[in-house]
Amino acid sequence: EAGVAQSPRYKIIEKRQSVAFWCNPISGHATLYWYQQILGQGPKLLIQFQNNGVVDDSQLPKDRFSAERLKGVDSTLKIQPAKLEDSAVYLCASSRNPSGVATDTQYFGPGTRLTVL
Amino acid sequence: GIQVEQSPPDLILQEGANSTLRCNFSDSVNNLQWFHQNPWGQLINLFYIPSGTKQNGRLSATTVATERYSLLYISSSQTTDSGVYFCAVYNAGGTSYGKLTFGQGTILTVHP
Numbered sequence: 655e656a657g658v659a660q661s662p663r664y665k666i667i668e669k670r671q672s673v674a675f676w677c678n679p680i681s682g683h684a685t686l687y688w689y690q691q692i693l694g695q696g697p698k699l700l701i702q703f704q705n706n707g708v709v710d711d712s713q714l715p716k717d718r719f720s721a722e723r724l725k726g727v728d729s730t731l732k733i734q735p736a737k738l739e740d741s742a743v744y745l746c747a748s749s750r751n752p753s754g755v756a757t758d759t760q761y762f763g764p765g766t767r768l769t770v771l
Numbered sequence: 772g773i774q775v776e777q778s779p780p781d782l783i784l785q786e787g788a789n790s791t792l793r794c795n796f797s798d799s800v801n802n803l804q805w806f807h808q809n810p811w812g813q814l815i816n817l818f819y820i821p822s823g824t825k826q827n828g829r830l831s832a833t834t835v836a837t838e839r840y841s842l843l844y845i846s847s848s849q850t851t852d853s854g855v856y857f858c859a860v861y862n863a864g865g866t867s868y869g870k871l872t873f874g875q876g877t878i879l880t881v882h883p
Contacts, residue, residue, distance in 0.1 A: 687871075696857050696873030697814070710870055743812055759804065760871060762814035
């Protein structure tokens with residue numbers, strides 16, 4: 655079984671530029687998550703999709719971050735415009751559970767390391 | 772929200788030594804997972820353990836849900852065990868969808 659795929663693996667941009675990350679979850683997994691991991695901290699959930707609907711985006715800075723999951727499979731996370739404090743690793747995860755409380759094991763992709771100069 | 776505290780923050784071992792990592796959480800949980808983040812940043816799920824004890828090779832984990840803590844045991848440590856170990860808990864808080872909250876991690880370094 656293929657794991658969660660993410661691209662690009664690394665991205666360096668200047669502040670005020672825009673950037674987009676892509677995630678392909680494990681086949682058949684209904685739930686997809688985007689996390690932000692700042693150096694020295696644990697991952698923090700930004701947004702959670704159940705199929706192609708958003709169930710939690712309470713910690714997403716909506717003035718600059720946006721995310722979508724078309725057709726309930728792949729997802730993109732966009733930052734526009736980027737700030738210095740957005741430098742972090744952006745992790746995508748997926749879990750199998752199609753509905754209800756998501757107590758399933760979450761499987762993580764390799765992450766995208768973003769550096770904002 | 773729920774608080775997750777891990778200890779110790781850093782741990783340095785000689786190869787072959789045993790260790791215990793602790794995770795305390797502030798509220799009842801539906802789910803607890805232990806992860807290992809390797810030096811390349813990949814998060815690997817080690818255990819899904821909301822309660823009880825599980826073992827997988829040299830690793831084992833115990834969660835005492837009533838006392839709100841979990842322990843991860845590493846026996847006969849190897850250099851490949853180095854990395855950051857995270858505890859993450861899921862609390863639905865009475866709603867249909869909760870979130871996985873991570874601790875700050877324990878940085879483990881195993882020397883040959």
